[in-house]
Amino acid sequence: MAAANDQIVGAWEGLNALPDMDDRQFARWAELLERRTGMAMPGERKSFLVTSVGLRMREVGFRDFDAYYQYLVSGVAGNLEWAALVDRLTVHETRFFRDPRALTFLADQVLPELLAANRQELNIWSVGCSTGEEVYTLAMTVADAVGDHPATPHYGVTGTDISMHALGVGRQGTYPLRRMADIPEDKRNRYCGILPERERFRIVAPLRRRVGFAQMNVLDAARTSSLQMDVIYCQNLLIYFDHERRRAIVDGLARHLQPGAILILGAGEFVRRRPTGLERVRNSGDVLAFRRPVNE
Ligand SMILES: C[S@@+](CC[C@H](N)C(=O)[O-])C[C@H]1O[C@@H](n2cnc3c(N)ncnc32)[C@H](O)[C@@H]1O
Structure with missing residues (x-):
């Protein structure tokens, strides 16, 4: 036996x-x-x-x-x-409003400054956006900032990732109901619609229309023509690369910032050297942020 x-x-x-x-x-x-x-x-x-x-x-x-x-x-x-x-x-772990400090910096400092400069358009890029929670988080944050502003510029958020599957989830904009708890209540009420039949919710259509998703290997950022972004938000991606590659990636991203635009990285995610052509934002608290100078 x-x-x-x-x-x-x-x-x-x-x-x-x-x-x-x-x-x-x-x-x-x-x-x-x-x-x-x-x-x-x-x-x-x-x-x-x-x-x-x-x-x-x-x-x-x-x-x-x-x-x-x-x-x-x-x-x-x-x-x-x-x-x-x-x-x-690839690790796709993510959530809505994942890094409150970076988002507060964006909402309280970066966006008011960009809006004060009377830009016609605001283009935001979420690099390594996974299943889209970060893209919609940024869209909600920008929508609230722009909504209060007299000269409402056109705005959009683009999410890129190497994973087609993750991008597909992002495009749907539909998530399990429990994930809604990460979204502040006021934004939840404005930007989320509950789908009762499946214990899920969906980002409302007007906000979904503000976002786009595209496949892109971040290693190729250095080679594509400039995207003229106002904010590049890159979090929890550089950790997967060695230091030399991180430097090359950040320099590649820097090319896509127009004058006055900001690159926000995850705390502790960068290497020692300043990205080529950018200056460190000094009043960003714990948030690691760089700016392309207005007068280069
Ligand atoms: C841990 S998630 C971070 C998601 C989001 N940025 C956040 O902070 O919540 C890392 C994402 O980077 C993507 N990724 C990994 N290597 C990549 C590459 N070479 N190019 C573009 N995206 C990549 C993965 O597919 C994954 O979705």
């Missing part, structure tokens, strides 16, 4: 255990991920990589890492599969 049990357990483990990834394979996978996404994959993250890649590989019917790798790097089907794998490897 004991032997039969051992056999059953052994067969079950055989079905579920993932194959080993040797050092050569790990180096190859880590190189592919770093090159394509910029994500640092040090040895400590090997078990994360083995589990995430292994589970996805199983789902699509591959039994070993080399065959799956070959499939990914060749042909159109491989490109599609790559997008699905990237969803598994």
Whole structure:
């Protein structure tokens, strides 16, 4: 009986255990991920990589890492599969009004200054926006600031991310009801509509029309033509990159700020050097913010 049990357990483990990834394979996978996404994959993250890649590989019917790798790097089907794998490897954790200090700085200092400059348009960019909560948070914050202002400028918030799946959720603008608790009550009443049938709520249409979502690898920001943004908000993304890449990413983002525009980063997320062409905003408290000088 004991032997039969051992056999059953052994067969079950055989079905579920993932194959080993040797050092050569790990180096190859880590190189592919770093090159394509910029994500640092040090040895400590090997078990994360083995589990995430292994589970996805199983789902699509591959039994070993080399065959799956070959499939990914060749042909159109491989490109599609790559997008699905990237969803598994990226961390999408987010929530509405995640960083109150940065949002207070935006609402109380940055937006009043931009509005005082009588801009016709306000363009805001949420970089690494995940499933959209940050995009709608920014849209609510800007909508409230603009709403009170006599010379109402046109405004819009663009969210970009590498994950197609996350962007799809953002475009829907529909979230589980429990997530609404993160939204201040006054904004909840103005910008959220409850969908009674499914314990969910949706961002109201007028605000959804203010936002857009697009796929973009942040590593490509340095190469695209300038987007002339007024505020770039980039939080909880740089942590996934090594210091050299962080510097390159931040310099790439800086190119998209027009004179007087502001880059807001997550606390402690940057490296020592100031981004090229920007000055540190001094009165931003704990918030890490940089400005493109008006008179360059
Ligand atoms: C932890 S979430 C942060 C979401 C949001 N900014 C926040 O602070 O709540 C990180 C996001 O960065 C995205 N990401 C990771 N690597 C990326 C890359 N190379 N280009 C663009 N987005 C990337 C992930 O897909 C994920 O949605």
